[in-house]
Amino acid sequence: MAAQTETLEEKTATELRDRAREAGIAGTSHMRKDELVASIRDNEAAAEKAADRSAIDVLVEDHRNVSALFKEALAKDDGDPEIAKLAKQIVLELELHTTAEEKIFYPAFKRAAIEREKDDAKDEVLEAYVEHDGVKDLIAKLEKLSVNDESYKAILQVMSEQVEHHVKEEEHEMFHTAKRFFDRAELHELGRAIVTMKASGKRG
Numbered sequence: 001m002a003a004q005t006e007t008l009e010e011k012t013a014t015e016l017r018d019r020a021r022e023a024g025i026a027g028t029s030h031m032r033k034d035e036l037v038a039s040i041r042d043n044e045a046a047a048e049k050a051a052d053r054s055a056i057d058v059l060v061e062d063h064r065n066v067s068a069l070f071k072e073a074l075a076k077d078d079g080d081p082e083i084a085k086l087a088k089q090i091v092l093e094l095e096l097h098t099t100a101e102e103k104i105f106y107p108a109f110k111r112a113a114i115e116r117e118k119d120d121a122k123d124e125v126l127e128a129y130v131e132h133d134g135v136k137d138l139i140a141k142l143e144k145l146s147v148n149d150e151s152y153k154a155i156l157q158v159m160s161e162q163v164e165h166h167v168k169e170e171e172h173e174m175f176h177t178a179k180r181f182f183d184r185a186e187l188h189e190l191g192r193a194i195v196t197m198k199a200s201g202k203r204g
Contacts, residue, residue, distance in 0.1 A: 008037045016040065025200050042199055055105055055190035056175050062097045063167045066090060070160040074153070084147040087156055091139050094163070096201045098132050100194040108190055109174065112181040121181075124174050131166045135159060 008016065016036035020028045023043050028036065073086035106125050113121035138159040145152045178187070 008040060023196075043196060053191045053195070054184070054187035055194055056178060056187060058191045058194050059097070059101065059105065060171065060175070062093065063171070066093050066097070066163060067167070069093065070156070070163070074157060074160060078150075078153055079148045081147060083153065083156070087142060087147075090156075090159075091143070094135065094139070096198045098135075099201060100197050102129065102132065104193050104197060105178075105190060109178055109181065112178075116181070118177075121174075121177050124169075124177070128166070128170065128174065131162070131169075135162055135166070138162065 011019070013033040013036060016033060017028045017031070020031075020036055020040055020043070023040065025039050025043055028039070031039065069086055069090045073083050073090065076083045076086075106128060110122055110125045113119075113125070138155055142152065142155045142159070145155070182190070
């Protein structure tokens with residue numbers, strides 16, 4: 001590990017920036033050399049962390065994390081400023097999750113469904129996109145309101161219910177089908193891609 005750190009630090013900022021871009025790390029143009037080194041390390045650590053996790057494991061973990069955040073936020077009294085803080089975290093987690101699904105998991109699943117001529121499976125993906133759009137609409141409404149608005153918690157509650165419905169359909173239908181469509185290596189490759197994309201998104 002020490003040798004790897006020295007190797008990164010010995011590179012020029014331009015070399016590090018090229019390496020970061022190749023790894024799909026966003027926002028490299030304004031990063032200082034130390035920030036580039038840190039981002040590359042984070043990206044490599046994320047890929048390593050995902051090495052033994054399938055896409056389904058990663059996505060289910062996201063589902064559980066968001067569910068816990070919703071539960072905590074909705075347990076607060078109306079107008080509690082902590083609700084807004086939790087809602088901000090919920091929105092961030094949902095944005096990272098839906099982006100990873102829409103750019104990585106869903107396209108792969110849809111291609112597999114088309115290759116196997118499984119129209120019902122392809123329809124599952126199309127429905128999932130529509131459900132994502134519904135949640136995005138609620139997020140847009142929520143972000144226009146103050147936590148003191150009487151509608152704020154109601155929108156959060158409806159969002160929670162829509163996400164819960166979506167999660168159940170994904171886990172009980174799409175993810176079961178995915179285990180038939182993809183072998184272990186393919187699911188783990190998708191998992192690596194998802195974790196890497198989410199790590200890049202968190203860095204902005």
